[in-house]
Amino acid sequence: MKLSIIIVNYNTYTLTKQTIESITQKEHLFQYEILLVDNASKDGSIEKLQETFNDLILKKVLKVFINTSNLGFAKANNIGMRAAEGQYILLLNSDTVINEDCLEQSLKEMDKDLNLGALGCKIVLPDGKLDHACKRGFPTPKASLYYLLKLYKINPIKYGQYDALHLKEDEVGEVDCLMGAFMLMPKTALDKAGLLDEDFFMYGEDIDLCYRIKENGYKILYYPKATITHYKGGSSKKKRTKVIYDFHNAMWIFYKKHYYVKCNFAVTSLVFIGIWIKYLFEIFKNFIHSN
Numbered sequence: 485m486k487l488s489i490i491i492v493n494y495n496t497y498t499l500t501k502q503t504i505e506s507i508t509q510k511e512h513l514f515q516y517e518i519l520l521v522d523n524a525s526k527d528g529s530i531e532k533l534q535e536t537f538n539d540l541i542l543k544k545v546l547k548v549f550i551n552t553s554n555l556g557f558a559k560a561n562n563i564g565m566r567a568a569e570g571q572y573i574l575l576l577n578s579d580t581v582i583n584e585d586c587l588e589q590s591l592k593e594m595d596k597d598l599n600l601g602a603l604g605c606k607i608v609l610p611d612g613k614l615d616h617a618c619k620r621g622f623p624t625p626k627a628s629l630y631y632l633l634k635l636y637k638i639n640p641i642k643y644g645q646y647d648a649l650h651l652k653e654d655e656v657g658e659v660d661c662l663m664g665a666f667m668l669m670p671k672t673a674l675d676k677a678g679l680l681d682e683d684f685f686m687y688g689e690d691i692d693l694c695y696r697i698k699e700n701g702y703k704i705l706y707y708p709k710a711t712i713t714h715y716k717g718g719s720s721k722k723k724r725t726k727v728i729y730d731f732h733n734a735m736w737i738f739y740k741k742h743y744y745v746k747c748n749f750a751v752t753s754l755v756f757i758g759i760w761i762k763y764l765f766e767i768f769k770n771f772i773h774s775n
Contacts, residue, residue: 486515487591488568491578492560493522497529499579499715501536506582508540513588518546519564523554556685557664565679573674575690577665579715580607589710590668601673601702602694604662605710606653614653615663615714619706621645622660622695623735625743625751632758651706659706660698664690666712669697676700681741686727688734695742728770732763 489507493500504518518540522530530550540546549563565573572591576582586605594603607618621627623646630636631646640649651657667690677696680689694704736759744752 485572485591485595486517486570487572487574487587488564488570489516489518489574489576490561490564490568491518491520491576492557492564493520493525493529493533493578494554495525495527495529496578497527497532500529500533503576503578503580503582504533504537504540504546506580507587508537508545510582510585514591515570516545516587517569519549519567520546521549521560521564522551523556523560524551556682558680558682558684558686558689561664561689562679562682565674568671571671573669573671575664575667575669576712577714580665581713581715583711583713586710586712590707593705593707593709594668594670597703597705599701599703600705601669601677601697601700602662602704603668603707604659604705605666605668605712606706606708607663607665607712607714609714609716615665615716616647617663618666619648619651619653619659620661620663620691621648622691622742623738625739625747625755628755628758632762648706654708656705656707656709658703660704661691661694662704662706664693665714667693673697673700673702677702683737683741684734686730686734688731688738692738692741725767725770728763728766732759732766735759 491500491503507518520533534541534548537546541548551560561575572594590603590605594600604618607615609615627645630643635643636649648659651659677693677700681692684692698704739755
């Protein structure tokens with residue numbers, strides 16, 4: 485068994501170094517390779533990473549790919565996945581730390597069911613709280629409306645589809661989609677579903693891939709017995725305008741791709757207005773926080 489771990493670096497030397505070390509400083513019972521894809525970092529991080537992990541590069545445990553421009557999360561991950569040699573592929577964020585035997589536990593569980601198309605672990609934030617995006621329902625218009633109106637606070641089972649609240653955070657079970665910070669998949673499932681959709685620059689590509697994996701008849705499992713810590717890219721509270729745009733544009737791309745033909749004009753209009761009003765609100769909120 486061989487595991488291919490895809491990590492995308494973009495100006496995050498310290499975080500990426502920490503992520504790689506959380507893998508390599510543990511003894512593993514399986515073969516693995518790390519495919520590090522750099523998205524044209526401007527801080528010298530990829531050069532420093534190559535120097536730090538030169539021994540792993542020489543051993544061909546770490547393979548480095550350097551892009552000449554920032555291609556986005558989906559394209560960068562696809563470069564790694566196309567070069568991957570493992571039977572299993574793991575998408576892993578560069579701001580995460582693998583806890584204990586997370587990889588062993590996840591691979592062992594994946595091996596139990598040939599119909600598993602993707603597995604996600606429990607993702608916790610540095611304060612120990614759950615990163616709710618690690619288990620989700622598809623953002624259907626109805627689920628998104630319930631979430632926006634916070635109806636899940638009244639009845640989490642009935643109205644909590646968006647965050648898959650039918651499952652407790654320590655309960656193993658099937659979900660619609662996982663978070664790209666940790667997505668373990670058999671290559672056979674990817675061969676059928678395809679790689680990440682490169683129309684998504686950042687955000688949404690993980691939900692879209694899960695949608696296509698399920699369309700191909702596979703199950704998606706939330707497996708909280710394995711855990712990682714997610715540092716969310718750093719400490720800055722101020723988001724760049726482009727990041728806010730990419731997040732909301734991903735919502736609209738996903739809707740057009742999977743729900744547009746299923747919904748009438750009124751629903752589509754409300755979704756469009758809702759997404760872009762929320763975008764303007766987030767831009768305003770970000771401006772206030774920066775002043």
